[in-house]
Amino acid sequence: MTAYLDNNATTACAPEVVSALLPFFSEQFGNPSSMHEFGSKVEGAIRNARSEVQQLLGAALDSEIIFTSCASESNNTAIHSALKVQAGRKEIITSAVEHPAVLSLCKYLAEHEGYTLHILPVDGRGRLNLAHYESLLSERTALVSIMWANNETGTLFPVLKMAEMAKGVGAIFHTDAVQAAGKVPINLKDSAIDMLSLSGHKLHAPKGIGVLYLRRGLRYRPLLRGGHQERGRRAGTENVTGIVGLGEAARLAREHMNEEWTTVKRLRDRLEVGVLLQTPYAFVTGDPDNRLPNTANIAFEYIEGEAILLHLNHAGIAASSGSACTSGSLEPSHVMRAMGIPYTAAHGTVRFSLSRYTTEAEIDHVIATVPKIIANLRKLSPYWGESGPAQKAFQPEYA
Amino acid sequence: MWDYTDTVKDHFFNPRNAGELKDANATGEVGSISCGDALRLSLKVDPETEQILEATFQTFGCGSAIASSSALTEIIKGKTLDEALAVSNQEIADFLGGLPPEKMHCSVMGQEALQAAVANYRGETFCDGHEEGDLVCKCFAIDSVLIENVVRANKLTTIEEVTNYTKAGGACASCHEKIEHLIAKVLGQVAAEVAPEPAPAPAASAHIARPKPGGKLARMKKIEAVIAEVRPILQQDRGDIELVDVDDVIVFVKLLGGCVGCHMEKMTLAGIEQKLQAALGEPVQVVPVSDWD
Structure with a gap:
């Protein structure tokens, strides 16, 4: 029995997506820019795909959709552009729990290019404080970049409200919607969001395709200059198979959006309850009231995440962890640290992320397997006693 | 995914000598939960011969930390305390068929727990030097004595290697300069031991001078x-x-x-x-x- 529950890392391509894109490897190989039949057919396919993405995002115009190579490129393009078109404004606001694609870049800009960076903290549930946010907004703010949903905990942020507030001071608002797109209804034309990034492979399209939404009329500077592709806003021959695949994936996502909040959410909730009922000293991280329907991030106290993942992998279950050891870094994830999750638990966080392909049987397998793994690892842990934390404190001679 | 050897996987999935040891007469505890790994080593030592009759471990940590602890107990069982003290972290890693470089600190933790347990048995305070040594890495509480010992024993020459073996410098990076000084200091000492005349200033990539046959x-x-x-x-x-x-x-x-x-x-x-x-x-x-x- 295998259970792939790491869909926030990447998803399987939908079978419909694979069938849709395959012809573009063979008979439909033309360059969409070419002035002949080979090219124009492909150009038509790209137009359809752009329209599908436009509908998924509720954008006013299909010309607001720019295809990129990935969400990291979209984020980099958006942030650099927003700063270049507002030379007089030197401040950036972002959150402590952003993906490195945003956070590392913002920190770089602060360290090397003289921007002032405000990093909004989160509370223990991963929530932002809007009063704090408001106090940071000013005429000096060039850009606000806040993710729509957090990849580790699934916590949703009030980006619609935050975009309105940014508009109030004339700042550009960008959101990294990589985890939200396809799971959360998005209607950009009625929002104040200026730019949005998404990634194909998180919603059953292939890897190597991303989107930058750029509100019409927003001043813009491309990151990649060269040919006239994407109306001169992103040079480079189109990744046709990726674009066609993403178009089909966007269509499927709209069609199945309700399932995320019914079937997927029910399975996720069952997984959480099933595991927690059998496992003491474990808790769900993130905002319980505002979360993606597919994400369950569970902290298991007194044991370490990589050890859990190795056992899960052995049992055919694919998940991920915020533990230090899994990343090659030596500290638990920046999201867990930003939320102030105690070290007793931060090293033992495991993220299960479902998709609409997750089955009842897979969740049964997880519920039957995980509590045993946790109990066995706790038996090895010096911090664990008979049925709870060790009575005799673990006291190393030095730490 | 880490590239663990089959031996590492075996010791992780089937840990030897895990759990408490009821009639232990020596224990060594190292690491902490904030650092992400911790190990309690319990020994039953024959008071007459100082032979290790039984050894068990309890470990909080990743796959290689658990495997290293398991390997350690297998290596030292039957040895006398003096023989056990001669076990190096490299021997623990070798016993497991090698560890990924980033995981070498797990083998160092095993060696330290052993030293702590022996000190505990002999009624000594474990590693006086640790208290005297300057705290170098504040994130992981690693002092200069440990870093110098590990650099010397494993012939380390870069900050990255020191981080892999001790974790020092693996978080905020503010101690990297201090680690560089310690590497240079140890390399200087090693060179001085080999050649009586002052060795040339070690370059960044300097190799440790060693006597050649002949x-x-x-x-x-x-x-x-x-x-x-x-x-x-x-x-x-x-x-x-x-x-x-x-x-x-x-x-x-x-x-x-x-x-x-x-x-x-x-x-x-x-x-x-x-x-x-x-x-x-x-x-x-x-x-x-x-x-x-």
Whole structure:
């Protein structure tokens, strides 16, 4: 029995997506820019795909959709552009729990290019404080970049409200919607969001395709200059198979959006309850009231995440962890640290992320397997006693 | 996914000697939950012979931390305390068929727990030096004594290696300069132990000087012997040669008397070069120096 529950890392391509894109490897190989039949057919396919993405995002115009190579490129393009078109404004606001694609870049800009960076903290549930946010907004703010949903905990942020507030001071608002797109209804034309990034492979399209939404009329500077592709806003021959695949994936996502909040959410909730009922000293991280329907991030106290993942992998279950050891870094994830999750638990966080392909049987397998793994690892842990934390404190001679 | 050996996986999935040891008479505890790994080693030691009769572990940590702890208990069982103290972190890693470089600190943790347990048995305070040593890495509470010992024992030369072996410097990076100083200090000490004269300042990529079989002196004597052998031949033609200096693979000589300006000079030098290479078993180059050089 295998259970792939790491869909926030990447998803399987939908079978419909694979069938849709395959012809573009063979008979439909033309360059969409070419002035002949080979090219124009492909150009038509790209137009359809752009329209599908436009509908998924509720954008006013299909010309607001720019295809990129990935969400990291979209984020980099958006942030650099927003700063270049507002030379007089030197401040950036972002959150402590952003993906490195945003956070590392913002920190770089602060360290090397003289921007002032405000990093909004989160509370223990991963929530932002809007009063704090408001106090940071000013005429000096060039850009606000806040993710729509957090990849580790699934916590949703009030980006619609935050975009309105940014508009109030004339700042550009960008959101990294990589985890939200396809799971959360998005209607950009009625929002104040200026730019949005998404990634194909998180919603059953292939890897190597991303989107930058750029509100019409927003001043813009491309990151990649060269040919006239994407109306001169992103040079480079189109990744046709990726674009066609993403178009089909966007269509499927709209069609199945309700399932995320019914079937997927029910399975996720069952997984959480099933595991927690059998496992003491474990808790769900993130905002319980505002979360993606597919994400369950569970902290298991007194044991370490990589050890859990190795056992899960052995049992055919694919998940991920915020533990230090899994990343090659030596500290638990920046999201867990930003939320102030105690070290007793931060090293033992495991993220299960479902998709609409997750089955009842897979969740049964997880519920039957995980509590045993946790109990066995706790038996090895010096911090664990008979049925709870060790009575005799673990006291190393030095730490 | 880490590339763990089958032995690591075996010791992780089937840990040997896990759990508490009820009648332990020595325990060593190292690490902490904030650092992400911790190990309690429990020993039952025969008071007569100081032999380790039983060893068990309790570990909070990743796959390689658990496997290293399991391996440690297997290695030291049956050894006397003194024999066990001679076990290095590299032996723990080797027992497991190797660890990924980033995970070498797991083997160091095993070795430290062992030292702590032996100190506990003997009623000593574990590693006085740890308290005296300066705290270098504040994130993981690693002091200079541990870093110096690990650098010395494993011949580490870069900050990255020190982080892999001890975790020091793996978080905020503010101690990297201090770690560099410690590496340079240890490398300087090692070089001084090998060569009595002051060693050249170690470059960033400096290798630790080690005595070679035969050594520099023996090599020099062989070179002198070759020169002495050819001198009578040159003297027959009213010439002579003098050894000036040896710089690694370059042998500097000075041609004298009839050899100066002789049209056979190049042949002479090539002949000496051949003799030297035969005697030393390695390629060398003979370079003539003149008075005006």
